Amino acid sequence: MNAPEFCAGVARRNITPETSIWMSGYPFRDRPSEGALHPLWAKALAIEDSNRTRVVIVATDLIALPRDITDLVSMRVQQRYGIERSQIMFNSTHTHSGPVVWPNLMAMFNLRREDESVVVQYSRRLGEELFSLIGSALADLAPAQLSYGFGETHFAVNRREHTPEGVRIGINATGPVDPQVPVLRILSKAGHLRAVVFGYACHNTASPCRSYQLSGDYAGFAQAELEQNHPGASAMFMMLCGGDQNPNPLGSIELARSHGKTLAAEVDRVLETVLSPVSSPFRSAFESISLDFAPHTRETFENELKDADPAHVHRANAMLRTYDEFRPVHQTLYPIQALRFGPDFAILALGGEVVVDYSLRVKKRYPGKLVVAAYSNDVMSYIPSRRVLQEGGYEAIDSMVFYGQPGPFADDVEDRVLDGLDAVMRRVGISVEGTRKGADFSDGS
Numbered sequence: 001m002n003a004p005e006f007c008a009g010v011a012r013r014n015i016t017p018e019t020s021i022w023m024s025g026y027p028f029r030d031r032p033s034e035g036a037l038h039p040l041w042a043k044a045l046a047i048e049d050s051n052r053t054r055v056v057i058v059a060t061d062l063i064a065l066p067r068d069i070t071d072l073v074s075m076r077v078q079q080r081y082g083i084e085r086s087q088i089m090f091n092s093t094h095t096h097s098g099p100v101v102w103p104n105l106m107a108m109f110n111l112r113r114e115d116e117s118v119v120v121q122y123s124r125r126l127g128e129e130l131f132s133l134i135g136s137a138l139a140d141l142a143p144a145q146l147s148y149g150f151g152e153t154h155f156a157v158n159r160r161e162h163t164p165e166g167v168r169i170g171i172n173a174t175g176p177v178d179p180q181v182p183v184l185r186i187l188s189k190a191g192h193l194r195a196v197v198f199g200y201a202c203h204n205t206a207s208p209c210r211s212y213q214l215s216g217d218y219a220g221f222a223q224a225e226l227e228q229n230h231p232g233a234s235a236m237f238m239m240l241c242g243g244d245q246n247p248n249p250l251g252s253i254e255l256a257r258s259h260g261k262t263l264a265a266e267v268d269r270v271l272e273t274v275l276s277p278v279s280s281p282f283r284s285a286f287e288s289i290s291l292d293f294a295p296h297t298r299e300t301f302e303n304e305l306k307d308a309d310p311a312h313v314h315r316a317n318a319m320l321r322t323y324d325e326f327r328p329v330h331q332t333l334y335p336i337q338a339l340r341f342g343p344d345f346a347i348l349a350l351g352g353e354v355v356v357d358y359s360l361r362v363k364k365r366y367p368g369k370l371v372v373a374a375y376s377n378d379v380m381s382y383i384p385s386r387r388v389l390q391e392g393g394y395e396a397i398d399s400m401v402f403y404g405q406p407g408p409f410a411d412d413v414e415d416r417v418l419d420g421l422d423a424v425m426r427r428v429g430i431s432v433e434g435t436r437k438g439a440d441f442s443d444g445s
């Protein structure tokens, strides 16, 4: 074969806030940022198959990208470049040392008007940057070789520690984890590394929770390390189902740096192995399903107004407003996306802070070469499994306050997500029945 089957384009934008800005991820910080340890990046990879079907993957050193931003950017990309919503995947590294992104997690903070305006302006600008970033990646398309492989690393630990007082954030050494590190390698026609996309299911929270220096945390260090090892290449981290996973140990910049090095070393090791070639055609599907919250009444939030915690009062006020306006919140939209690359390789991109149970369950359900990413396209809350919801704790209940959601999900949340993702997978020709039959997803579609 003379002509390469694929084209790829890469682009990047430095999205480090230019001024001091409130940082996201923890309610404890008492002042805005004080400088940056290293730049924060938005990076895009555009790939095109032999039928000229395109897929764009966007990675960002941010806590999350809310749908307010991703909807707008994809709409503009669709208008300008004719690329459908299903063909663009946005992921965030979930760094807890990045800026607040409006309106994600807004109930977590009590921002003064001037601090809020910095955040709103940054987020607006971010939309512009992402639109132009995608344009640059598309303009950069050139013949490329695509291949993929899997490695693993082990610094993530299940953080749902069971205590006599209930589940708290700590260390659960026997809880489920997913050590897999998927790697997508993009070489130029001449064989030079142009980009590497890699992922891991682990909160990006190795840095101290009261650090005031902006950084990409371990994922930022891993990307920087890989880019240093491969001059000219873009390293893009994709956050997987790490909702209930924390780095272990954690709590210092040095640990963020060393976990980053560990992850980069594993990606480098995989890059040197014999990888599987990606094949055509690309197929994509995107759907927003709706997830129900557990029932609540106006009284639920009238009582919550008396809570000593300002985040609860904030949430209660927001919910009472929705009751006043005759639109109480009983559901949330939930985006599910599937990107299929030829018969045997696919990325399933789920919204929200998805706990690891989903990753393990979905990979068993579709025993092919499947990457289950989370923190994609929107992050409206944690997404607990049935087990996590029943056990309670931060991911099931407490975090909903910071997300400004009315309360825990209804009992059927896991079934809804699984039904939704089955439907999206079917639209790219992958079915549970088909997958069980063979070693890949090829079920005649």
Ligand SMILES: [Zn+2]
Residues within 6 Å of the ligand: 094, 203, 243, 353
């Ligand atoms: Zn989180």
